[in-house]
Amino acid sequence: MRRLGRRSLAGIAALLGGVLVLAEPAAAQSVNRDLFEGLNRQLLYVALPLTVFVEVILVYAVVKFRNNDDPLPTSKDPALEITWTAATAIILLFVFVAAFTVLASPYMSATGAAAATTQADAAPDDAVEVRVLAYQYGWEFRYPSANLTTQGELVVPTDREVYLNMTSADVLHSLYIPEWGIKQDLFPETHTYVRTNVYEAGQVRLYCTELCGAGHSRMTGNATAVSPAVYETWLATHAGEQNVRTVPTPTNTTG
Incomplete structure (x- = not known):
C-alpha cells in the first residue's frame, strides 16, 4: 500500500506538472477575463490532484479485490473519518473564498x-x-x-x-x-x-x-x-x- 501511495503521489505530481504547462493561458485582454481565468486555474489546481487520487484508489480497489468472493464491510476508523471530513471542509472553504473574492469584484458583478x-x-x-x-x-x-x-x-x-x-x-x-x-x-x-x-x-x-x-x-x-x-x-x-x-x-x- 505504501508503494502504491508513493507511486500515486509521483503520478499526480507528473500529471499536474504537465497540465500546468499545457494550460498556461495567453495574456488576458482585460481585467475581467484575467479574474475569470485566475479563478479557473485555482480551481483546476485543487480539482485535478483530487480527481487523480480518487481514481487511483478506485483502480487499486477494483484490481486488488476483484476476486474477493466474500467481502467484509470496512472496519470503523474514526481517525480516517475525521481526517477525510476535515480535508473536505478545508477544500470547500478554499473554493468558497477563491470564488467569493473573484465574483464580488466590481469587474465581475453587475449592478442595478x-x-x-x-x-x-x-x-x-x-x-x-x-x-x-x-x-x-x-x-x-x-x-x-x-x-x-x-x-x-x-x-x-x-x-x-x-x-x-x-x-x-x-x-x-x-x-x-x-x-x-x-x-x-x-x-x-x-x-x-x-x-x-x-x-x-x-x-x-x-x-x-x-x-x-x-x-x-x-x-x-x-x-x-x-x-x-x-x-x-x-x-x-x-x-x-x-x-x-x-x-x-x-x-x-x-x-
Missing part, C-alpha cells in the same frame, strides 16, 4: 441602475462611459462625452476604466464579448452596469447570447480597443454625429 449612478459619480475622472442600447436585432452605443453614436461598433480606450451602462429597448438581450470576459443581460426599462479595463488593443466580435427572436443569430457586432490618444482623436473627429460607421483601426486584430 441606482448603484450604477452612485458608482459612476465615484468613478475616476478619466473613466469612460458608454451607454449601450440593445434592440431587435442590433446594438447602439452612445458616447455621452462627444454626443455620438455607433451601430454595432463598440469602441473603448485601453488601460482606462470603462463603464457600460446598458438597457434594452424591447426584450431580454445579453451582451457577450468572449475575449474581454464580459457577459451581461440587458432588460427592458432597467439599467445594468458593467465595469472593465481592456489591456490589449485589437478588434474582437461581440454577440447577443439570449434568444431574442427570429433575427437573434445576426445580432452581432465589433468591439474595438485602441490607445487613449487614438480614442480621443476619434471622439473629437466625430463629435455630435449619429450612427458613425468609421471606427479607429487598432494596432492588432483578433477574434
Whole structure:
C-alpha cells in the first residue's frame, strides 16, 4: 500500500506538472477575463490532484479485490473519518473564498441602475462611459462625452476604466464579448452596469447570447480597443454625429 501511495503521489505530481504547462493561458485582454481565468486555474489546481487520487484508489480497489468472493464491510476508523471530513471542509472553504473574492469584484458583478449612478459619480475622472442600447436585432452605443453614436461598433480606450451602462429597448438581450470576459443581460426599462479595463488593443466580435427572436443569430457586432490618444482623436473627429460607421483601426486584430 505504501508503494502504491508513493507511486500515486509521483503520478499526480507528473500529471499536474504537465497540465500546468499545457494550460498556461495567453495574456488576458482585460481585467475581467484575467479574474475569470485566475479563478479557473485555482480551481483546476485543487480539482485535478483530487480527481487523480480518487481514481487511483478506485483502480487499486477494483484490481486488488476483484476476486474477493466474500467481502467484509470496512472496519470503523474514526481517525480516517475525521481526517477525510476535515480535508473536505478545508477544500470547500478554499473554493468558497477563491470564488467569493473573484465574483464580488466590481469587474465581475453587475449592478442595478441606482448603484450604477452612485458608482459612476465615484468613478475616476478619466473613466469612460458608454451607454449601450440593445434592440431587435442590433446594438447602439452612445458616447455621452462627444454626443455620438455607433451601430454595432463598440469602441473603448485601453488601460482606462470603462463603464457600460446598458438597457434594452424591447426584450431580454445579453451582451457577450468572449475575449474581454464580459457577459451581461440587458432588460427592458432597467439599467445594468458593467465595469472593465481592456489591456490589449485589437478588434474582437461581440454577440447577443439570449434568444431574442427570429433575427437573434445576426445580432452581432465589433468591439474595438485602441490607445487613449487614438480614442480621443476619434471622439473629437466625430463629435455630435449619429450612427458613425468609421471606427479607429487598432494596432492588432483578433477574434
